[in-house]
Amino acid sequence: MKIGFFDSGLGGLFLLKKVIKVLPQYDYLFLADLRQSPYGNRSPQVIYDFTREAAEYLFKNDCQIIILACNTASALALRKLQQEYLSTSYPGRRLLGVVVPTIEEVLKYKIKRLGILATKATIESGVYIKEIRKLNSKIRVFQYSAPLLVSLIENNSLRWAEPILRAYLKPLVSKKVEAIILGCTHYAVLKKRVQKIVGPKIKVISQEEIIPQKLADYLARHPEIAGKLSKTGKIIFETTDLGADFCQIAKKWFGKNIDLKLVAY
Numbered sequence: 001m002k003i004g005f006f007d008s009g010l011g012g013l014f015l016l017k018k019v020i021k022v023l024p025q026y027d028y029l030f031l032a033d034l035r036q037s038p039y040g041n042r043s044p045q046v047i048y049d050f051t052r053e054a055a056e057y058l059f060k061n062d063c064q065i066i067i068l069a070c071n072t073a074s075a076l077a078l079r080k081l082q083q084e085y086l087s088t089s090y091p092g093r094r095l096l097g098v099v100v101p102t103i104e105e106v107l108k109y110k111i112k113r114l115g116i117l118a119t120k121a122t123i124e125s126g127v128y129i130k131e132i133r134k135l136n137s138k139i140r141v142f143q144y145s146a147p148l149l150v151s152l153i154e155n156n157s158l159r160w161a162e163p164i165l166r167a168y169l170k171p172l173v174s175k176k177v178e179a180i181i182l183g184c185t186h187y188a189v190l191k192k193r194v195q196k197i198v199g200p201k202i203k204v205i206s207q208e209e210i211i212p213q214k215l216a217d218y219l220a221r222h223p224e225i226a227g228k229l230s231k232t233g234k235i236i237f238e239t240t241d242l243g244a245d246f247c248q249i250a251k252k253w254f255g256k257n258i259d260l261k262l263v264a265y
């Protein structure tokens, strides 16, 4: 059985690229819902429905475990899917998100003032604040939503990003945060730009630096899951919409030519 990787768009490829460096032996099925992305400005119910449909597709296609490589889906759908869908529809399978593993790692840095930059839906869900509070009640958390960034990134329009990014980061910098979590898998592509804007004193945390090791640790702790995974090192890339631009972006972000296959569910 495979490891499923889901993102609304292609940002999850940054994560997958690093995951296969750490865990090259497994088989992966990557799915991007490009037909309906971006999710970040949509309502909670719609994000939940889209994520559930994607999860259903990945489970039906032989995924033992699915990583929601999307903060928006992790924020709005993960908990409910785990509680209301997984145990009845696919008991024994696993659905993991990216928010809690990121927080667990970042709290080790002993930061007192933390900034979060994420999509509108992720910020409005309050998931980062809620999950951080469960583990540490003292840390001050400041969050800001960046509704335009995913569209700029997916449309290969980063030349317009600079002033927008500055405006989104200003409220966090003015709160004197010591670190900023890039709480959207697409923002990995902005890491250097963000670092340049906020300066060297603020640590910029991108999830592809954290999630691969967290997944490896999870599989080491759960041999009953890892033992069901096939190991031929094959990766399948699928999307619900396919344009020439998507293929080019996917190649750029994943670092090599990939065969994106169009699917419907």
Ligand code: DGL
Residues within 6 Å of the ligand: 007, 008, 009, 011, 012, 037, 038, 039, 040, 041, 069, 070, 071, 072, 073, 119, 122, 150, 183, 184, 185, 186
């Ligand atoms: N990569 C998704 C995330 O991590 C992008 C969200 C979107 O589609 O707006 O939140």
